[in-house]
């Protein structure tokens with residue numbers, strides 16, 4: 001991989017100025033998600049989620065953004081997974097979106113809290129049946145002996161729920177991330193990128209500061 005050090009890209013598509021940025025970071029995120037949806041409709045809601053273990057080691061993985069409001073952003077997962085256990089011990093998380101085609105990155109810091117069961121139930125009911133069965137099958141993040149374990153358990157769960165709606169497993173559901181910080185990054189030419197951060201104060205007002213690239 002000798003050419004890794006030689007890859008060069010000049011970012012010149014767009015700019016992010018204080019005069020253009022929404023006062024509210026959730027509105028700004030929605031605006032950028034709408035743009036990303038146009039160029040990458042299959043992956044625009046993929047975000048990297050970071051948690052930390054009890055030794056302070058970060059863990060990162062991609063999850064899908066499933067809801068956005070003016071208070072938080074929502075994703076769904078297995079509550080007993082590595083991320084679920086880490087969030088239970090330490091709800092402080094990081095989130096990152098990267099939209100290569102738009103030369104944009106968004107960085108979020110906040111705290112994750114489980115959504116109400118009724119919200120998880122409603123979302124689970126919209127998932128394809130195969131995914132609903134999959135949620136029962138997979139003890140996410142546990143070590144398994146082989147792929148056959150999954151195939152056998154899938155057959156068992158299909159038989160268990162034959163002819164009935166698949167209920168949401170009690171160990172599966174959503175988290176809302178309540179952000180305390182956002183940063184919007186727009187690539188600019190000559191490495192002089194735009195970086196606008198949003199911090200929230202005690203009155204829940206957001207204020208914008210520019211960061212050096």
Ligand SMILES: Cc1cc2nc3c(=O)[nH]c(=O)nc-3n(C[C@H](O)[C@H](O)[C@H](O)COP(=O)(O)O)c2cc1C
Nearest residue numbers: 046061062063064076077078081082083084140141
């Ligand atoms: C594009 C993409 C989307 C994903 N979406 C989700 C998701 O919404 N929820 C989820 O639990 N895992 C999702 N995953 C799998 C996670 O990245 C990860 O492998 C899994 O959640 C286990 O993580 P953990 O062991 O750190 O808990 C996705 C992976 C990719 C590549």
